[in-house]
Amino acid sequence: MSARCCAGQLACCCGNAGCSYCCGPKVRQSRSTRFMYALYFILVVIICCIMMSNTVANEMREHIPYFEDICKGIKAGDTCEKLVGYSAVYRVCFGMACFFFIFCLLTLNINNSKSCRAYIHNGFWFFKLLLLGAMCSGAFFIPDQETFLNAWRYVGAVGGFLFIVIQLLLLVEFAHKWNKNWTAGTATNKLWYASLSLVTLITYSITTGGLIWMAVFYTQKDGCMENKILLGVNGGLCLLMSVVSISPSVRDRQPHSGILQSGLISCYVTYLTFSALSSKPAEVVLDEHGKNVTICVPNFGQDLYRDKTLVAGLGTAILCVCILYSCLTSTTRSSSDALQGRYTAPELEVARCCFCFGSGGEDAEEKRNMKEGPRVIYDEKKSTVYSYAYFHFMFFLASLYVMMTVTNWFNYESANIETFFSGSWSIFWVKMASCWICVLLYLGTLIAPLCRPSPQYSV
Numbered sequence: 001m002s003a004r005c006c007a008g009q010l011a012c013c014c015g016n017a018g019c020s021y022c023c024g025p026k027v028r029q030s031r032s033t034r035f036m037y038a039l040y041f042i043l044v045v046i047i048c049c050i051m052m053s054n055t056v057a058n059e060m061r062e063h064i065p066y067f068e069d070i071c072k073g074i075k076a077g078d079t080c081e082k083l084v085g086y087s088a089v090y091r092v093c094f095g096m097a098c099f100f101f102i103f104c105l106l107t108l109n110i111n112n113s114k115s116c117r118a119y120i121h122n123g124f125w126f127f128k129l130l131l132l133g134a135m136c137s138g139a140f141f142i143p144d145q146e147t148f149l150n151a152w153r154y155v156g157a158v159g160g161f162l163f164i165v166i167q168l169l170l171l172v173e174f175a176h177k178w179n180k181n182w183t184a185g186t187a188t189n190k191l192w193y194a195s196l197s198l199v200t201l202i203t204y205s206i207t208t209g210g211l212i213w214m215a216v217f218y219t220q221k222d223g224c225m226e227n228k229i230l231l232g233v234n235g236g237l238c239l240l241m242s243v244v245s246i247s248p249s250v251r252d253r254q255p256h257s258g259i260l261q262s263g264l265i266s267c268y269v270t271y272l273t274f275s276a277l278s279s280k281p282a283e284v285v286l287d288e289h290g291k292n293v294t295i296c297v298p299n300f301g302q303d304l305y306r307d308k309t310l311v312a313g314l315g316t317a318i319l320c321v322c323i324l325y326s327c328l329t330s331t332t333r334s335s336s337d338a339l340q341g342r343y344t345a346p347e348l349e350v351a352r353c354c355f356c357f358g359s360g361g362e363d364a365e366e367k368r369n370m371k372e373g374p375r376v377i378y379d380e381k382k383s384t385v386y387s388y389a390y391f392h393f394m395f396f397l398a399s400l401y402v403m404m405t406v407t408n409w410f411n412y413e414s415a416n417i418e419t420f421f422s423g424s425w426s427i428f429w430v431k432m433a434s435c436w437i438c439v440l441l442y443l444g445t446l447i448a449p450l451c452r453p454s455p456q457y458s459v
Contacts, residue, residue, distance in 0.1 A: 041096070044136065047136075160403070207270045219231070323398050
C-alpha cells in the first residue's frame with residue numbers, strides 16, 4: 001500500500017487524474033486543483049516565515065558545517081544575510097505574486113475544462129512547482145535591488161489593502177445574504193423568525209460582552225486613554241449601524257435590511273477591535289516602587305509572549321489558515337457574482353440552514369455537469385465551478401498581503417517573526433482601519449440606494 005501511495009505522489013506531478021488514481025478516494029477536479037495551488041502557497045509562506053526568523057538563522061549558523069563558506073560560495077553574503085530578512089521575503093513574494101498573476105492572465109475567459117489553457121490550470125503540477133521555484137529564485141538576481149524593493153513595497157501595500165477590502169466586501173455580502181435567505185423562509189414557516197431572533201440575540205450578546213470585557217481588561221482608571229477612545233468610537237459605530245439598518249427610510253428601499261446584518265458586522269468590528277488592541281505595543285510605566293509595569297493589557301496574557309517560538313508558530317499557522325480560508329471562499333461563483341453586483345432575486349430564495357452552500361437545484365445541475373473517471377470526478381465538463389482568473393487574482397493579492405504582514409507592514413527594517421505577534425503600531429492601525437472600512441462599506445450598502453435607487457445597490 002505504501003509503494004502504491006508513493007507512486008500516487010509521483011503521479012500528482014502529472015495531473016489530478018494521476019494523483020487520485022493511485023491512492024485515496026475519489027476527488028472532484030475543481031477541489032483538487034485548488035488544493036494544490038493552496039499547497040504551493042503554504043509552502044512559500046512557510047519559507048517566508050523562516051526567512052524572517054532570527055532563531056532559525058542562528059541555528060543554521062551554529063549547526064551547518066562550513067556555513068560561511070557555503071554563503072560566500074553562493075554569493076549570499078558572509079552569513080547569508082541576503083537570504084534572510086524583509087528584503088528576502090520581498091523577493092520571494094515577488095516571484096509568487098508573478099506566478100499567480102501570469103496564471104491569472106493565462107486563464108482569462110475560460111468557461112470549461114476542455115481547453116488547452118484549462119488543462120494547464122488543472123495539471124502539470126511538477127512543472128508549475130519548478131516554475132514557481134525559478135521565479136522566486138530569479139527575483140534575487142533583479143538588478144538595482146534598492147529601487148526594486150522601494151517600488152515593490154508600495155505595490156505590496158496597495159495589493160494588501162485591496163485584499164483586505166475584498167474580504168470586507170464579501171463579509172458584508174455574506175451578512176445580507178444570510179438575512180435575505182432566512183427572511184424568505186418566514187413566508188412559509190414562522191420558525192424562521194425564531195431562528196433570526198436567536199442569531200441576532202447571540203451576535204449582539206457577543207458584541208456587548210466583548211466591548212465590556214475589553215473595557216475591563218484593556219483600560220484602567222488612570223491612563224489608557226487611547227483604548228478608551230477607540231472602544232467608545234467602535235461601540236458608537238455598532239450602535240449607529242443598528243439604528244440605520246432599521247430606520248424607516250432604509251427599510252422602505254430595502255425591506256430585507258434588519259438588525260441581523262448589523263449584529264454580524266458589529267461582531268466582526270468587536271473582533272477587529274480586540275485583535276487591534278492585542279497587537280498594540282505594550283505601555284510600560286514606573287510604579288510607586290520604581291519598577292517597570294505593563295499597563296492597558298490583561299495580566300493573564302503577559303506570560304504567553306515569553307515563549308516567542310510558540311507564539312510565532314501558532315501565529316503563523318493561524319495566519320495561513322485565515323488567508324487560505326479567505327482566498328478559497330472568496331473565489332466561489334456566488335462570491336464572484338456578489339462582487340460584481342449580481343444577486344439572486346428575493347422571490348427565488350429558498351431558506352436553508354446552510355445557505356452558504358449550493359441549493360438543491362445547483363447540486364442537481366452540478367451532477368449533470370459531472371463525468372466520473374476511475375478516481376476523479378470531472379465536475380467542470382460543461383462549465384467551470386469557479387472563475388479560474390479570479391482565483392489566481394485572489395492568490396496574487398494574498399501574496400502581497402502575506403509579504404506586508406510578515407514584514408510588519410511599514411516597520412519592515414526591525415521586523416522578525418519572533419516579535420511579530422507581540423505588538424506593532426503598523427499592524428494595530430491596519431486592523432483599526434479595516435474595522436472602520438468594514439463599517440463604511442456596510443453603511444454604504446444601506447445609504448447608497450437612498451441616493452440612487454437602482455437594483456445594483458439592492459441586496
